[in-house]
Amino acid sequence: MSWTIVVGVKQVPDADEVGIDPDTGRLDRASAPAVMNGPDREALEAAFRIRDQVGGEVIAMSMGPPNAKTVLKEAVAMGCDDAVLISDRAFGGSDTWPTSLTLARAAEALEADVVICGEETTDSSTGQVPPGIAAHNGWAQLTYAEAVDARPEEDRLAARRDVEGGHELVAADLPVVVAAAYGEFDPRPAPLHRKIYGENDFEPTVWDAEDLEIKDEVGLEVSPTSVGGMETVDPVERKGEVVDEIDDLADSIEEVVA
Amino acid sequence: MSPELESDTVADPNYDDEFDAIVVGAGLAGSAAALTMANRGLDVLLIERGSSPGAKNVFGGVLYTPTIRELTDFDDAPVERYVAERRFSMLSKDDETAVSLRPGEWHEKPHNDSYTVLRGDFDEWFAEQAAEEGATLLNSTTVTGLIREDGRIAGVETDRPDGTIRAPYVVLAEGGNSLVSEGANLKQTETRENVAVGVKEVLEFPQRDEVIEDRFRLTDEAGVSYHYFGEGAVGDAFGGGFIYTNEDTVSIGVAYRIEDAAAHDQSPEETLNAFKSHPAVAPLVRNARTVEYSAKTIPEGGAESIPDLVHDGAAIVGDAAGLVLNNGVHLEGTNMAVESGYHAGNAIARAADKGRVGADALQAYPESLEESFVVKNLEHYQWMMNAVEEDRDLLFEDLPRAFADAGTEYFRMDRQPKESHAKNAKSAVLSAVGGWTGAAKLALRYRKVVT
Numbered sequence: 001m002s003w004t005i006v007v008g009v010k011q012v013p014d015a016d017e018v019g020i021d022p023d024t025g026r027l028d029r030a031s032a033p034a035v036m037n038g039p040d041r042e043a044l045e046a047a048f049r050i051r052d053q054v055g056g057e058v059i060a061m062s063m064g065p066p067n068a069k070t071v072l073k074e075a076v077a078m079g080c081d082d083a084v085l086i087s088d089r090a091f092g093g094s095d096t097w098p099t100s101l102t103l104a105r106a107a108e109a110l111e112a113d114v115v116i117c118g119e120e121t122t123d124s125s126t127g128q129v130p131p132g133i134a135a136h137n138g139w140a141q142l143t144y145a146e147a148v149d150a151r152p153e154e155d156r157l158a159a160r161r162d163v164e165g166g167h168e169l170v171a172a173d174l175p176v177v178v179a180a181a182y183g184e185f186d187p188r189p190a191p192l193h194r195k196i197y198g199e200n201d202f203e204p205t206v207w208d209a210e211d212l213e214i215k216d217e218v219g220l221e222v223s224p225t226s227v228g229g230m231e232t233v234d235p236v237e238r239k240g241e242v243v244d245e246i247d248d249l250a251d252s253i254e255e256v257v258a
Numbered sequence: 259m260s261p262e263l264e265s266d267t268v269a270d271p272n273y274d275d276e277f278d279a280i281v282v283g284a285g286l287a288g289s290a291a292a293l294t295m296a297n298r299g300l301d302v303l304l305i306e307r308g309s310s311p312g313a314k315n316v317f318g319g320v321l322y323t324p325t326i327r328e329l330t331d332f333d334d335a336p337v338e339r340y341v342a343e344r345r346f347s348m349l350s351k352d353d354e355t356a357v358s359l360r361p362g363e364w365h366e367k368p369h370n371d372s373y374t375v376l377r378g379d380f381d382e383w384f385a386e387q388a389a390e391e392g393a394t395l396l397n398s399t400t401v402t403g404l405i406r407e408d409g410r411i412a413g414v415e416t417d418r419p420d421g422t423i424r425a426p427y428v429v430l431a432e433g434g435n436s437l438v439s440e441g442a443n444l445k446q447t448e449t450r451e452n453v454a455v456g457v458k459e460v461l462e463f464p465q466r467d468e469v470i471e472d473r474f475r476l477t478d479e480a481g482v483s484y485h486y487f488g489e490g491a492v493g494d495a496f497g498g499g500f501i502y503t504n505e506d507t508v509s510i511g512v513a514y515r516i517e518d519a520a521a522h523d524q525s526p527e528e529t530l531n532a533f534k535s536h537p538a539v540a541p542l543v544r545n546a547r548t549v550e551y552s553a554k555t556i557p558e559g560g561a562e563s564i565p566d567l568v569h570d571g572a573a574i575v576g577d578a579a580g581l582v583l584n585n586g587v588h589l590e591g592t593n594m595a596v597e598s599g600y601h602a603g604n605a606i607a608r609a610a611d612k613g614r615v616g617a618d619a620l621q622a623y624p625e626s627l628e629e630s631f632v633v634k635n636l637e638h639y640q641w642m643m644n645a646v647e648e649d650r651d652l653l654f655e656d657l658p659r660a661f662a663d664a665g666t667e668y669f670r671m672d673r674q675p676k677e678s679h680a681k682n683a684k685s686a687v688l689s690a691v692g693g694w695t696g697a698a699k700l701a702l703r704y705r706k707v708v709t
């Protein structure tokens with residue numbers, strides 16, 4: 001038994017370097033260097049754990065501009081067996097609907113048994129892409145997965161999910177789309193020779209919209225989202241007070257509550 | 259029809275003996291060595307423990323560039339300002355006596371090869387130059403040891419899984435805290451008297467623009483490098499303080515013997531704070547906000563502490579080899595780091611052409627370093643470290659106070675004739691140095707500082 005595990009990785013602006021324009025209050029993303037979306041490192045770790053269990057291949061996929069190759073090289077440096085970039089001018093203006101359609105088609109083309117995504121991205125953070133991939137392909141989905149357990153003899157993947165008051169264990173038939181809960185899969189360090197290979201000598205395969213036969217189903221035209229407007233919110237002034245005695249604290253709180 | 263993956267991937271990559279040389283540390287010395295070897299056609303792996311070169315680097319700030327300029331196109335280098343003024347200042351507890359130099363020539367290119375830089379930016383750029391010539395830079399990877407084969411060094415061991423890699427030559431450019439070289443017995447751990455601690459803050463002035471230009475009397479790209487010694491700078495410790503202007507920030511710090519730092523109950527941070535609040539220094543850094551604080555060791559054993567520079571399969575360069583000149587007037591390590599990396603890189607390239615790895619094949623490195631300014635300067639000033647240590651109280655406490663007193667006397671405004679002021683001033687200095695004979699002896703002892 002060996003599975004094909006496909007991981008969605010997205011290139012995002014480095015959150016540490018994203019500045020806020022003091023005049024407009026807008027995020028200045030353009031000047032920040034592009035890095036791999038943090039939660040996607042954890043999605044990769046979840047994938048490696050499944051590969052450790054059942055064997056097979058982990059393949060990274062990213063939909064993005066040509067320079068998104070860098071995050072795919074990094075994914076291979078971290079331990080992926082291969083990677084594919086899905087890139088086309090036609091994708092410009094795509095919202096989560098065509099994005100998840102594209103990734104769904106790519107996962108199909110790769111004959112994925114499991115697709116693993118991060119919980120959400122640090123730039124758009126809708127969390128819609130993993131369920132979108134599942135919906136487009138009619139596959140099962142396991143969201144907010146805190147742990148994964150492959151059951152190859154049943155052709156199923158089980159995941160532990162956090163629910164109020166405890167957790168539940170859900171098993172789904174393959175193929176399945178998983179969204180890895182952020183903070184639950186500590187990424188392992190990249191092996192030395194893999195890191196050298198991934199960063200320097202590996203080149204990802206590139207597919208375009210035509211390869212996936214979705215040329216008319218992507219882009220701004222077919223994106224249902226419309227942005228109504230943007231507003232910046234002024235910070236609320238908060239009153240701070242230091243009390244010397246613990247007993248006085250109760251008084252201050254009472255004052256506010258009253 | 260479904261698209262396919264172009265499957266020319268390597269399942270089990272292995273780079274053993276794929277590189278001609280491995281360089282440990284992408285500081286100035288390491289990148290200079292990597293760039294030199296890459297220029298000569300060698301495949302080089304440059305390993306850096308920081309998330310990028312310079313990310314972990316503490317540096318007060320003046321980069322001396324005579325060698326770098328020869329190695330690469332320096333025009334787009336991320337420098338902050340050129341040094342247009344150097345000021346040497348003696349601080350007693352409350353007084354300052356200073357000499358300032360602002361030669362017109364320093365305003366013209368190449369600006370006496372002295373620029374303030376922020377190492378986070380500069381080191382990244384310099385390593386990039388090596389990468390553009392074909393070197394492979396590997397960040398976030400710490401070298402933990404060397405591998406040996408038949409007694410010779412044959413590669414390195416890192417903190418990563420599957421973490422050893424072999425190559426015919428290893429260049430150790432790990433800086434002053436040289437754990438790898440020491441761990442492999444390529445050099446001895448420096449004695450405490452030969453190690454200084456440097457602490458530095460980078461300050462910004464959030465309240466308004468042009469604070470730096472106004473306070474330091476600067477226009478355009480000009481900058482300053484101020485050096486301070488005496489008890490007002492680092493208390494009774496052996497060392498000094500500095501201020502360098504960057505483009506929008508100021509680097510301020512102190513560097514002094516670790517021995518003194520440990521023996522006295524003041525932490526390096528407290529020493530820096532005392533320096534920052536000295537009445538002659540505080541106005542320069544008023545209303546500043548600290549954006550970065552860092553500490554590091556500086557080897558300053560001079561020529562006597564240089565270890566064997568070459569071994570079978572390895573060479574040591576830069577601070578790891580103790581190549582820093584720190585004598586109160588000069589604090590120079592950047593130029594020596596680059597010069598040593600350059601000579602080591604050349605020697606390895608020559609040995610590689612002949613297919614030889616023994617220490618004898620690398621002798622060209624120590625030989626050319628001997629001939630260069632690096633060893634010449636270190637030897638020239640070796641005596642000074644010893645002399646200064648002997649005259650420490652006089653130089654760091656009594657003299658700064660005497661000069662301040664002399665100045666106060668000489669310019670005193672009262673109803674006495676100036677002649678009596680001059681006499682008092684002279685006697686303040688003479689009594690500190692032990693009369694005319696004492697002064698003559700001192701002058702003789704220290705004449706080599708400027709000759």
Ligand SMILES: Cc1cc2nc3c(=O)[nH]c(=O)nc-3n(C[C@H](O)[C@H](O)[C@H](O)COP(=O)(O)OP(=O)(O)OC[C@H]3O[C@@H](n4cnc5c(N)ncnc54)[C@H](O)[C@@H]3O)c2cc1C
Pocket residue numbers: 007008009010037039040043061062063064092093094095096097099100103116117118119120121123124125126127128129130225226227
């Ligand atoms: C209102 C709105 C308008 C937008 N308009 C535009 C627009 O005009 N033009 C434009 O280019 N973009 C636009 N976007 C951005 C774009 O729609 C999203 O970035 C994209 O659909 C992914 O959504 P997300 O980042 O929220 O992913 P999430 O659903 O938060 O991501 C979850 C996980 O899915 C996977 N994933 C997500 N995206 C990718 C990807 N590209 N490749 C591989 N894996 C991925 C990752 O594993 C990720 O961790 C818009 C977004 C919003 C919210």
Ligand SMILES: Cc1cc2nc3c(=O)[nH]c(=O)nc-3n(C[C@H](O)[C@H](O)[C@H](O)COP(=O)(O)OP(=O)(O)OC[C@H]3O[C@@H](n4cnc5c(N)ncnc54)[C@H](O)[C@@H]3O)c2cc1C
Pocket residue numbers: 282283284285286287288305306307308311312314315316317318319320321322399400401402431432433434438456457458511512513554555556575576577578581582589590591592593595
């Ligand atoms: C406070 C202070 C002020 C100074 N002021 C001046 C000045 O004004 N002018 C001047 O010329 N000199 C000055 N110096 C000296 C100068 O900084 C050094 O001489 C110079 O940086 C030496 O360069 P290097 O490349 O040998 O070492 P470093 O610059 O220390 O570089 C060593 C590199 O190796 C990396 N490294 C270390 N260990 C490992 C490992 N095991 N694995 C992988 N990577 C590793 C480090 O992260 C670092 O990037 C000052 C020093 C200090 C501390």
